[in-house]
Amino acid sequence: MSARVHAVLVARSGSTSLARLLRALDALAAQTRRPDALTIVACGPSSAMRSSVRVAQSAEAVIETKASTTLASAVALALPRVAKDADLWILTDDCAPAPSALEQLAGALERSPAAAIAAPKLLSDVDEHRIASFGQSMTRLGRAVDPARGELDQGQLDGQDDTLGADVRGLLIRAGRGLRPDPGLGGRDEGLDLGVRARLAGARIVLAPGARIAVDDTTGEGTAADAYARRRAQLHRRLSYAPAAAVPLHWLSLLPLALWRSITHLTGKRPAAVLPEWGAAGVAMVSGSAVARSRRAIKADRSASWASIAPLRMTRAQLRQHLDDGHGTEAGVHEELGFFSGGGAWAVLAALVAGVALFASLLAWPALGGGALLPMRETVAALWRDAAYGQRGFGVGVVGPADPFSGVLAVLGSLWPGAPSFSLVLLWVAALPLAMLGGWFAATRITDRPGLRILAGTVWALAPTFLIALADGRPAAVLLHLLLPWVFHTVLVAQRSWGAAGAASLLTAASLACAPSLAPAFVLLWLIAIVWLLVLRRVRGAVRMVWVLVPSVVVFAPLAIWQAARGTLWALLSDPGAILAAPQATADAAGRLALLGGLPTMDQAGWPALLHAHGAPWVLWLAAPLGVLAVVSTITRRWSVGIGSLLVAATGLATAFAVVGIAVAFTQSQAVPIWPGSALSLAWIGVLGGALVTLDCAITRPTWRGLAALVAAAGVVVCAVPTGVSLVTGEATIHRGELTTLPAYVSAQARGDRELGTLVLTAQPSGALGTTVVWGASATLGAQATMVSTATAPQGVDLTELSVDLVSARQFDAPKALGALGVRFVLVESAADKETSAARSLRLQAGTALDQRTGFVRVGETPRGVLWRMEAAPAARQGLTAGQRATAQLVVAIEIIVLLAALLLSIPTRSSRRAARAVPRAVGVLPERAPRPAKPERERRARPRRKPKTSPESLVIPAVAGAGSADPAGEAPDEQSAPSAQETAAPEPEAESTTSTEALLDAEETDGVAPPESATEVNVDDASEPRTGSAPAKEADE
Known part of the structure; x- marks a missing residue:
């Protein structure tokens, strides 16, 4: 005869708590074998429960406790009311047992005398055919695994009856075993822990597949709270299960393990788990009393060795098989990049040849000189010292933050550690192919046409702002122009995944380090993107977008605080590096007209000097075709991408208009305005993006598309000719430099x-x-500091x-x-x-x-x-004070932590690459349009052929006159051979009111994996027919 059963139901307070509780009570009342007693533990206010007649009739007692009480603690409050000879049935208010659930559980205990616990099959209350939990295991390191979670219930697991643990909901614990949930687990893994304790006590846990209980399966996996609960329970079990001699070692390893696991979380694109990791480690370090109670409970009942648990642990191979979901892209579209097959590699090679032809003599130079170019430090260590907070390379007693640009130079110089100054020479030689490569990859976010991608790379490499920066010797502007395409490439998909957001944050920080004057423009575009994502309810994407500017804020914060303390916050916009007083566009109407034409200087791209003419006003119109194409993009099918591109262009142009009238730096007792070329580079990439949208979507005929692209590119090429000539003839500002500026x-x-x-x-x-x-x-490039060049009073010792x-x-x-x-x-x-x-x-x-x-x-x-x-040897240079040294260490530590986190996020993994392949590479791609159905031909009655008049002698009267005697050419089409309108009609295309951003973010809630129904445009070459997805309806009819 089965033992008495006392059910303990733990109910949580909430808006639907009473409804959930009543559903659970109804399920208990429908049991074929009802529990002998029921105690309800209300976690939170219980006035509604106590006033319910249904609750009063069903429960023998209602115990009220705090809302934060864990399930184990709640069960412990009800234990005094449970008879010693009664089995304990643990339930929660989200449980809805099937009518035979308790009968099956009690029968499982009767059939297995060695079993101390019977576990039911938990099913999702949303999908009754989906398993929520059916048995649990753990790895050698203590990680809890629920192998059956999420599987379809087809009876494939009903033959199993042995397991290491199970979900605590619905467990039936045999009387007299003394097994109770451990409150030290913090509300997670209680069932697994009970199974382990049962094994150590010489008993086991048995599965009852016939006992089916519907539960709430929305556990909030992937959230910070879930990560904290899982890790806290795992660490508590580790300290509780470990041998006594190993407990101190495990305790000492908590913080180092938290650091290592934080790195793995960032590499695995799980930044939300970092803080919970440290929180769980901190709680585990101070939970000595809870661990001691758990260890005493295990020791009191233990009669078996830990070897009895080993066969039920999940091996590393089994865990990998359980976690691995394959290597394909079943849920998405796999698009080939086409860098080699699409001609991108040949375009970069051609640019490399052009770069070597322009800068071949530079390879014999030890360093570059002229313009804002200076030598770099002789050692890599000195480069990084200049990039850190501390003493600056100029002045006496000048201590403060370094410019973020010094960090960019330190990275560049570290690439050629033997002679860091020569890295600038290599940068100039490789500038054209690097710009071509960046422009090509940036274009992959707009179009999949190989010809348009090459066009983008060519236009970007020959942009006037870039070539003038190369000729004038502006390293910051050159680096910015090389970085902007990659910022464009990553920021456009930063909301899709943490990998893209991490890469975008690093590239954005580097770009702002090269051109701080772009900070207002970047912040404006960043805010617009976040607001747009929130409007679309893409909260995860908005959170990732927020991260994009976090590294930039961190690296600029010390300098911003320093400048704000002196009332010179505007000095943050100053160009980094050496201050160059060279001709540039002025702050009048003529200067802004030049900026509108894409030129940062007033010399009309050098054509008047080349032609020995007084002026060449036609140069200002060379970029007009590109601008017209960009404006047309706003009325194309991908209008949202076009508007976004024009917004970038307008922001860059407005920034250029503003900065030409701002002078915050000084050299040779002269105020120097901010270089507008950096802002124009931002405008150029916006205009180029809009033009690509037009060429990709609006102009569908290959001939017209090629002609428009040729006209747009020709204007940029013509604009680049004078600067190229000056580089070849040696008339440019740059020249052979020396390794030192001192004797x-x-x-x-x-x-x-x-x-x-x-x-x-x-x-x-x-x-x-x-x-x-x-x-x-020497006076070096990395040692330059805007805190000195923008100072309105002497810094350090006067x-x-x-x-x-x-x-x-x-x-x-x-x-x-x-x-x-x-x-x-x-x-x-x-x-x-x-x-x-x-x-x-x-x-x-x-x-x-x-x-x-x-x-x-x-x-x-x-x-x-x-x-x-x-003659006399001087005193040693004064070092940092204790306070300055502490400040420097704090600043450097914070910057390293944030930049390292961004770097780890940006490192691609197998899963992140697989997720990236599952969504379209281009942004704003709408579902593919189906061609309009062909109009069926109207059925026409067959007209009998007019018979020629014949003489009566030759007249023949047929015996049977029918339709078959008519000429086949005049027959009506056969009903079976003529397709009907329903047969030829294609599915209706989706409404075009769906914006491109919505199509881009369709997979946001699945962390970057697009749903199977997401369709994209088909890859075609420039010479192919117009694509179905972008062709107008008129052409579809044709």
Whole structure:
């Protein structure tokens, strides 16, 4: 005879709690074998339950407790009311047992005397044929696995009756075993833990497939709360199950394991699990009493060894098989990239040939000079030191944040560690093929036509802003132009996956480091994207888009705080690197007209100088065809992509209009406006994207499409001719550079980036004296700091008075004053190309004054100027204070953590690549249109042929006159051979009101995997017929 059964039902408070509870009570009342007693534990307010007549009739008691009480703790509150000889049936308010559930569970315990627990088959209450849980296992490291979860219930598992554990909902625990859920698990894995304890006590858990219980299957998997609960339970079980001698080792490994698992979470594109990982580790470290209680409970009932559990653990191979869902793209469309087959590789190779032809002489140069180009540090360590918070490479006692651009240069110089300065030479030589490659890949987000992709790469590589930056020696503008296509490529799909968001965040940070003046434009576009995603209710995509700017905020935050503290927040927009005072578009109508034509300078792309003419106003119209194509994109079928592209172009153009009138940096006592070419690069990529949309969708005939593309590209090519000629003839600003900006004597003394100070005195054109201290062998590009170039007051130690006294007749101990600052050399720079009389007078006066001072040894005249060395050795350069060192360490640590997180997110994995292949590569692709059905021919009555008149002698009267005697040419079509309208009609296309962003984000809730019904346009070559998905309806009729 079966034992008594006492059911404990744990109910949670909520808007539907009473309805769920009543459903569970109805299911219990319908049982063929009803429980002998029922106790309800209400977690939260229970007034509604207590007032219910149905609850009062069914339950022998209602216990109220806190809403945060776990299931194990709730069951423990009801245990005093459970008789010692009664089996315990654990239920929750979402359980709806089948009528024979309890009978099957009790029968399973009767048939298996060694069984201590009987587990039911849990089914989803949404789909009764879907298994929610049926037996659980765990790996060697303690990871809980539910192998049957999500499978269709076809009876394939009904033959199993042995398992390691099970879901705690619906478990029937035999009386007298003393098995109770462990409150230390925090509400997760209670059933698995009960199964393990039963095994160690010499019993087992048996499966009852006939006991079916419908449960709520929406467990919130993938959320931070779920990750925290799982990890907390796993760590608690690990500390509870481990041998006593190993517990301290496990405790000490909690934080290192949290760090390692955080890295794996980021690599696996699960950033939401990082904070829960650390939270679970912290809770496990302070839960010693809970672990001790669990260990005592196991020890009290244990009669078997841990070897009895080993056969039921899931092996690594089984876990891999369980988690692996295949290698194909069953749910999506696989599109070939076509880089080699589509001619992309040949286009890049052609650009490489052109780059070598333009910059072949550069390969013999040790470094680049001219414009804003400077040498780089001799060692990689010094490059990264310049990129960190601390002492700057100029001035005395100047301590503060480095420009983010210094980090970009450190990465670039690390690619050629033997001679970092030569990395800039290689960058110039490879600039054209790299731009072609970036433009080609950016175009893959717009079109799948190989010809249009090559067009995009060509236009991007020959953009005037890029070629002028190469000719003028603007490394920041060159790097920005090379980075922008990849920003475009990743940001457009950043909402699809964390991998794309991580890559986009790094590229965005690097782009803003090269052009801080684009920050307002980037922020505006970023906010628009987030709002648009929220409007479409793509919350996950919006969260990923938020991350895109997080690394940029982190790397700019120290500099922003530093500038804000001095009231110079606008200085953040300054161009990084060396400040170059060169001709550029002005802030008047003529200058903005040049910007509207895509030109950052006023020389009309150099055509007047090349033609020896007074002007070439027609140059401003060369980019007009590209602009017209971009505007037309707003009325194409992919209008949303066209509008987005035009929004990018308008933002870039507006930024260029604004920055030409903003001057926040100074050089040679002259205020220098911000370079507008960086903003124009942003405008160029927007215009190019819109033009590609038009060529891809609006112009469907290959001939007309090719002609339009040729006209647009021809204008850009013509615009690029003068700059290319200047690079070939050597008339460009860039020239052979040296490895140092100081005399060779100083460079030799400071070899290896020794901290030797050189006081550099420069006669300004106005007759003023410019002064600065350069540390090391040279003034380097990475050592430049906008906190110095934009300063409105002297930074660090003010050298103004000391420098003026040094070049005047005032008598003082100059060597002692300079030596105390760590200065070893004094350099009076040589005259500029066009030296004013005031500057020449000051330079000669300075040289005379230094020759007359004691303690100074004249080294001699050098190409850099006249050099003096002090006889006495100077003091060492003053280091950082304790507070400054702590600040530097904190800033560097935070930046490394955030950038490392972004880098780990961006690393592709097998699953992320598979998910990316399951969605269209191009954005804004609408479902493919079906051709309109062919109109069936109207049935026409067959007209009998008019018979010729014959003579009566030749008249023949047929015996039977029928339709078959008619001419076949005049027969009516056979009903079976003539297709009807229903047979020829294709499915109706989806409404075009669906925006391209909606089509792009169809798979958002499945984390980047598109549903099977998502259709895309078909890959075709330029020479093929118009695509079905983009052809107008009129052509479909034709």
